[in-house]
Amino acid sequence: MKKIILNNGIEAIIKKNKNTPRTAVVIYVKLNKDEEKCGLYHLLTQLLLQGTKNRTSEELAAELDENAIDFCFEKKSDYIRLKMQFLNEDLNKAFELFQDVIENSTFNDYKKEIQKIKGELTADLDSAKIQAQDEYYRTIFKNHPYSIGRQEIINEINSITKKDLINTYKEIKNVLKKNIAIIGDFDENKVKPVLEKYLKNLSCKENKEERQKVKKIAKNRISTIIKEDANQAQIFLGWQTPTIKTKEYPVIILLNTILGASGLSSRLFLELREKKGLAYTVRSVYEPYLLCGNFFVYIATEPKNIKISIDGFKKEIEKIMTEPISEEELHNAKNNAIGKRQFYQETNMLEAALKGNYEYLGLGYDYEEKLNKLISKVTKEEIQDTAKKYFSQPNALCVLAPKKYLKEAGLVK
């Protein structure tokens, strides 16, 4: 892998992976301020595929599909990510289309796109799990942009104007910091000229951070959603935690592995599924956003099991806070966490996304090796101390279920 700096100042990492038929390109655009209107960045990324001065949206879609070129543009919590994937031989064609999209998008059909987005999000919300998960983010990140879910976007997206879009687009194109990762089976020397040629009109400046900080939870927050025909209760229980770029990061990775992310042998899986038969899906998840980490445990279970499941969670959380883990469990968790990380870069797209993300964070594309070393050095005392420090903080609980069962669990009156 090599790193170059393009004439426009954008840093690019380039890697040749022999015998891989498709090239992956990932461009990270760092967001330095919060969205002024919910859904603005999402709408903008979708509009980039809705036609340019040279191609109607139909022509653009046809040209992409005829060449089997995938463009996936997405707004994440801290960045915009532009992903491209194509057969190695179509490198030039893909970048030619990308240049057109980036430089000549018209945003003419933005009202139509708003309707499409609202429709897709409304359809998503017919899933009980998605409804509950959105509510959980609202609960743990109350009033912070991280709490914005589908409903907020549906409510506010109509207020976005063409002017909003053009201003935001100009900022993305000309100001916001970007970095690129490109991996495929190509002649590495031929990639730089392609990037220089097609990305020449993008600029990259240092961003001034103007993002709202995440407020700590002062006392436990509980939210509920009544869904009378739910066959399962959806339960999310979570804590704000440190994130990447903190010394606790590798420790929380292991905490997550031990509690509920190692597959069929994690504590939650064994206790709540294998021994108690409470669920098919039970797990923990650690999401290290830029400004704050989100650590939650999740179960979907028959509604009458709400209390027993929450008690089960609390028991496991209490256990990891108070009882030292064994050397064997720590050893297994490390091997699991480090071994599994190989899956995170199995394809060109996965590898480009991972290493591009490290570059975007300023950690360097070789951070993966450092992280593995950090994980391997974590002690059982650190695990227990970190668990104590953060799991003893107030938490956020969100439960979706029929009213009768929420009542039985003492969550609603």
Added chain:
Amino acid sequence: MAKEKIKKNLIKYPYLERPVEIYERENGHKIVFAYKRGSLINISSWVKTGSINENDENNGISHFLEHLMFKGTSKHKAGEFDRTLESRGAIVNAATWKDYTFYYVTIPKGIDSKNFNDTLKLHADMMLDPIIPANEIGDPFNLNDKKITTKRERHVVIEEIRMRKDQPWTKVYNQCNNDLYTSHPYKRDVIGNEQIISTIKRETILDYYKKFYTPNNITTIIVGDLKAEEIIPKIIKEFDFKGRKNTILKENKPDKQIKGGKYSEVYSDINTGFLMFGYLGSKAGDIKTSTILEMICLILGQGQSSRLYQELIEKSKKTIFNIVSTDYYHFRDGGNLFVQANFIPDEKENAIKLIKNQIEKLYNQGIDEKELNKAKKKLKSAFAENSETVSDIAETIGFYMTVCDKLDCVEEYINVIDKITVKDIEVTAKKFLNTKNAVISVLMPQKYKK
């Protein structure tokens, strides 16, 4: 003891560096090895059984057995398999579908392929000697008994059934799938129902295992940066079936598309409408026709340039659809082509009419050369995509070996694609896609229930 005779065959597999090696043993057990550079390896065994071998009394048994296969062997207690492998970074799981059940481990190769050797031993042991302990299954119980406190694997599967009931797409799919068939076992939901799972006996499950987990019904697949000459003898040694007798599988008579079609409507506590149009397709082994049907799917409803997306979403003046797409599922006794859509409930009649119009247009007027070429390029690219990870390669091989009974078709796949003509598409559309015979299932918000 005489040395076992093993037939070896090589298959040129698109996008892989080396030919794939197939070994067939005297007892019918097949072993496939695909070389793939990289640090991860995949070991899986595919069993030729799923809901295709079920009936109204035991529906869900294949999937329930899949769960119970993880509950220990004579050598290893329940949980040891998962713990040992996951503590080395493995992803361990299994899946059951209509024609097959497969068990897999994807794991870092480890120093000197140590993980391969240990995984193979554990995997073969699990496949050949599951003890399915009664206490892990849990006692049969009455679903209406609210006092059950000891919950075991029966309850886990019942939770999985509950989970699926809360998924609108699954709900409308199950309805459509059920209506597509008259008598073929494919009509049943693979996961079964609570009634059967809560009461099925251990003996019934063990009998089912003995009947279907036989040498000629199993293909073991290895993908990774390994050496065939080292691993094949080990696989043969570990997969010692000890003379287990083969079962001759019953053939099912394929169903025909219902003349005049079928319409059904179900309701749920939702805000949008979900619908599916279903058609029966060709047998998976008929690679050419299956590929043509895949192409029709691509042209009709996959990607932003597809006809349905362009005509019903992009160009529509009024919002009727939120989502519209197509899918083709390959099955041994005949695949399924689905059009699926999410729509504004007040526009139900319109939505159905508009989809019908698009299918009819394709049925009556066929496609053009440009659409054909797009479909060809996209199919090839999709095949390349499925050659990127050891687990995807294993799944492709497993599918062909189990559902099509052969891997040879992979060698020809790109050629088959290249030779398909506009005329082929027209003929196939005429054969399968008569809108008068469409099976249509709709899931509507509760308030629309008359």
